[in-house]
Amino acid sequence: MIISKHLLGLEGVSRKEISLILKTAQSFKEVLARPIPKVPTLRGKTIVNLFYESSTRTRFSFELAQKRLSADNLNFTASGSSVAKGETLKDTVRNLEAMKIDMVVIRHPASGAPHFLARHIDASVINAGDGQHEHPTQALLDLMTLQEKRDKIRGLKVALIGDIAHSRVARSNIYGLKTMGAEVAVCGPTTLLPREVEQWDIEIFTRIDDAIRWADVLNVLRLQLERQESGLIPSVREYAARFGITRARLAAARKDILIMHPGPMNRGIEIESDLADSESSVILDQVTNGVAVRMAVLYLKSGGEQVLESTLEAEA
């Protein structure tokens, strides 16, 4: 089995490779529970976190994963850097590469920025969210959480709720879930469903109650408040009334339904506040698993393109 050098998205990533990442992540979860939750594996490797967009959870999660693996890391944020002086992405990275770095974790508002990077440098590139395209490590941690809570992903009915059109989380989740054999649905206002949705071979709901009755899992996406200004929804209040997930609505759901949210939450808009803290919610498990999944990805990509020992193939 060949492991690719970069993680740019989940589109086209094989079931075997996703399974390998999830298994490896389970091992790292055990590392995180140790008295000293740190291993020397990536000692001497240098990783740059290039964040052209604000992020708390993802950036901390990657940073923590790097520290737990004993890698050295450099953190770059667009504000207060040479980008503010007009440097292009290509030049920034060429300069970083001249400093001998091994991996780049990039978040960028432009879709495809990580792919551009991967074409221009030798280091491994990990996509931490690019525009409206993909956010693969988020989908992987969602998959890991599902696997933990429901044992297997195959056959699970997962509904993604909200702004599908602008969501990289949704896109990566759809690719990952379908590869792993889950049934996928999307539900949201028609203005927030992407045009290509009908080609994806997934369920489409425009009424939230239908999605709730159908689903084993609801993955509730964040409503970007600027969507109202662009006229895609009449008002945030109306969105909350028609698509917000509430306890009252969940009365029609199966008893053991799981509620996920990639964060940051708008409590009281896409999700009722106390529901986010309820026993159905696995939102904090997602965050914990995020560190383990990112350790797995960094570990597996750290050697560049790799051939994995044959023992795995027998088990996979």
Next chain:
Amino acid sequence: MKTRENIKTEIMDGKDLDRTVARLAHEIVERNRGTENLVMVGIRTRGVPLAERLIDKISEIENRKPALGILDITLYRDDLLKKMKQPRLQQTDIPFDIDDKVVILVDDVLFTGRTVRAAMDALMDFGRPAKIQLAVLVDRDQRELPINADFSGIKVTVGAGEEIRVKLHGVDDCDGVFVVDSANEG
């Protein structure tokens, strides 16, 4: 990988192996004057079934079963990022506190000593054991680090191009210790 290798000599058959494990178990309880404070940690892959067998023998002798821990040393290897073939990371499971315990570290073959070095580093991250002792089935030559076994089943010198292969039920289809050609080893 298991079927491709070319067996040159059999050093131990299943019965020999069983007797050797019994002797090692006796030596371990003799040296430690019983099993109090004793825990066993098997190094993946074949250190684990070997540790299980030692535990069975020890409990026959002393009527008390030492706890078993499983250690995967992949993350502590010194050649991890140099090898083209990346070993698969598996789970470590040490379900007890090792502080102030006597840890018997178990592996099938002691060769360069690098695995044991990695295992000791890993154990230190779990706590501060009173002692670590090393038990191996085969002690072969060509050490690269100053590490020796406290309990060893058999000492073997191996020629160029040869490898020691231990087989244990639970992982393999038979029990035994063999000398094989190392040519097809990756």
